[in-house]
Amino acid sequence: MKLYTLRIKFLSLLAMHLLVVSCMEDEGNYDYSEINEVEIGAIEEDYTVERFKNLVINPEVKFNLDVDGTGDYEYRWVAVEDTGIGIQELTELATTKNLDAPIPLTTGNYFGYYFVKDVKTGIETQYKFNIEVVDSIYEGWLILSDTNESPRLDMVSLIDGQYEPLYDVLAGSGLELSGEAGFVYTYGYKSNNYGIYVSTSGNGTTRIEQNTFEWFPDFPISNEFLSSQPDDLEIDFMESQSGRTCYTFADGNAYYYNDVSQIAYGSPINNISGVSFNVAPMIGKGGIATYSTLYDVTNRRFLRSLRGNVVTFAPAASTKFDYNDTGMEIVYLTSNDYGGLSGAATFAILKNAETSKYYLAIFNVSNSSQMYFNEIEASNFDQASNIAINPVYGYVFYNVGSKVFRYDWNPEVPELEEVLDAGSDEINMLKFHDFKGNKGNYVEMQNHLIVGRSNGGVGTVEFYDVLSLGPEPLSFVSSFTGFGKVKSISYRQR
Secondary structure, eight states: OHHHHHHHHHHHHHHHHHHHHHHHHTTTSSOOOOOOOEEEESOOSEEEEETTSEEEEOOEEEESSOTTOOSOEEEEEEEEEOOSSSOOOEEEEEOSSSEEEEOOOOSEEEEEEEEEEETTTOOEEEEEEEEEEEOOOSSEEEEEEEOSSSEEEEEEEEETTEEEEEOOTTTTTTOOOOSOEEEEEEEEEETTEEEEEEEETTTEEEEEOTTTOOOOTTOBGGGGBSSOOOTTOOOSEEEOSSTTEEEEEETTEEEEEETTTTBOBOSOOOEETTEEOOBOSOOBOOSTTSOEEEEETTTTEEEEEETTEEEEOOGGGOSSSOTTOOOSEEEEEEEEOGGGTTTOEEEEEEEETTTTEEEEEEEETTTOOEEEEEEOOOTTGGGOOOEEEOTTTOOEEEEETTEEEEEEOOSSSOEEEEEEEOTTOEEEEEEOOOOSSOOHHHHHHTTEEEEEEEETTEEEEEEEEEOSSSSOSEEEEEEEEEESEEEEEEEEOO
């Protein structure tokens, strides 16, 4: 073994000697080129950025052999999460010399890397810095719209007391929206767990994580059903009566969920004494822990539901119209706080198919009392595209083309007034948002008419305060743009 070791050492020394001699003999036979060294500056050690906001870095890049920097170079910005447990997946932020891009990363600490590659030599230089991503999606409006490429979820986020738009808040979430936009809906579906639901024709209806907007494979709403449902089940409509309860509609059926009573979505609730029928995908939700209103489209009647148990109205309650046989089609159904009824004031718009006349019915679903029933005396209502009922004054707002009208049924002679002309814009949505709770700002915002309008595929959301008196029935509050064609809006409360 010693002899073998000595031989190895001797051979190694001999090889080194021959190499040195060879180099000495060949001196002057090679051309040597300097490396085009890169010097990177003007990048701070630490950056803090709000999630989905743009991180802007304008580095100074100098090349010792290319003073003008006109060579062929590639640039890349990436982020790696600082978890302290080894190498994590890279997230590419940009491939430009300067960084000016939204940061879709979830809140936390990251290592940022800036790479400069000399394409000619293939040599790549990197510069490391720190990124802290802080929350920008704590509270605010969630906006689902159709863009030229696909549906997109944006947000008008409440940051430091001001509302600011954030675009494509599902970037990096694991959920890629496809098909056509359906709706976005929010409510507290479990204790300490807020439900944010996004629905499209390509994805079906799914929840996203309440704080980060991340998506996981068990989040589709089909996983909330006891009955077998397709993984991509697409819900037509959903409405929470109060925290941790919800009515959900799909394909003519209604389902009920109550986390407090440990009731999961199961069999359809639209049956009485074992006889099933189809219901419209809309609801008068009623007040907390009281009845809700469904509409049976098979038998053309209103129904009451208490905790998912569906019954008919008592015949004696039909003082202005027949609850149990309207003979008409349902066009619109909702309930709100009008008249101080705390969600129990129910508004229904019906159409007589034979006469093509429209009727407005208003009743208290809690005690079944009928408050109003009459024909809608607006000559253009048959052309209405979107409808919204104001919860403070009970006005009916609707649009015909690019114009918004207010119909006041209260006076002895109903009044119709044009309140907004969007010009060449298309009006895609009208809504009053139903906030949960009595927080001061929410009470004020509940009286705001929300208008979604678009032009050339670029969408805008406007908010107007509804006034009862004065020459102007609407008072402009705010406007945000940069969306697609707005289909749905919901508020992420705190």
